[in-house]
Amino acid sequence: MKWRVLLELTEANGNVETRELATGHRPTSAIAPEAVGLTLAEGKSVLAAMQTRLVQAQADGYSHLRRICSHCGSRRAIKDRRTRQLTTLFGVVQIKAPRFNPCRCGVASRRIVSPLAEIMPDRCTQEYERILVKMGSLAAYGRAAALMAEFLPLGHTPAVETARRRTLQVGARLEQQSLAAEPLARPPSAQSIAVSLDGGHVKSIRSYQMRSFEVMLACASNDRGEQQLFSSVPVEADRQRQQLNAVLRDLGATPTTPVTVLSDGADGPRFSG
DSSP states (O other): OEEEEEEEEEOTTSOEEEEEEEEEEOOSSSOOGGGSSOOHHHHHHHHHHHHHHHHHHHHHHHHHHHHBOTTTOOBOOEEEEEEEEEEETTEEEEEEEEEEOOOTTOSSOSSOBOHHHHHOTTSBOHHHHHHHHHHHHHSOHHHHHHHHHHHSOOSSOOOHHHHHHHHHHHHHHHHHHHHHOOOSSOOOOOSOEEEEEEEEEEOOOTTTOSOOEEEEEEEEEETTSOEEEEEEOTTTOSOHHHHHHHHHHHTTOOTTOOEEEEOOSOSOOOOOO
16 A cells, blocks of 8 residues: 655645655555554654645745835845745754845835745744743753654754753743733732742752752732742842732732731842842
8 A cells, every 4th residue: 555645735826736745655464563554753754844845835925925015016126045944843944035125115125125034033933942942841951852852853853052042031031021911900909918938959960960059939928818929040030029029919919018028037038128
């Protein structure tokens, strides 16, 4: 038995393009257990081929639209063509990326237009970043990257420093968003709030890293029994005071609400003022 996987792309104008992604064969008699269905390698190969075709088709379509000036409708002249690399969950895709000169009307844009830079600012898909960060937050960076590469056609296993850097970047963005977000409705004013603080040190592992770090944990609760947990690594964080203020605000704190702080008296928590 022979099999073939085809990808059919239908453009907005109705044009249909069919591409062959993969082929294979399976015996129909005396089937061995290892020959049943797709192997992991074959599945990864099909996904990688489909991702390459699909991303390039999307890039071509978007580049075609961006070449048309939104003001006068003229086509921008091509400045050059480059190859950009996009890292995805289903492979590293090399994309042919044109750049366009500014339109002669000079109204819509007076700078060189790079369509692929607009939709690929981080050179990776958001889903790849999300999964990498999620795995990196649950396990050691190297182990998380190796596990992803075992089941996904990543193209190459991300370096430990890459996983760490992206995890910290996403964490910083989430931190900024949480601080900037305003509550949908002002919570009822609390009569009293209690904050319990404690901290501890995570010792270094000589075979993995050569530094220890402190972890701080806080539990804030109001008189209505509502609670919020808050944790931080003081060495890495620079907005602890703002974060704690946001927690107190969500619990209904006002300038006159008494706040009781419970701690062991150590100098670790740095929330003075």
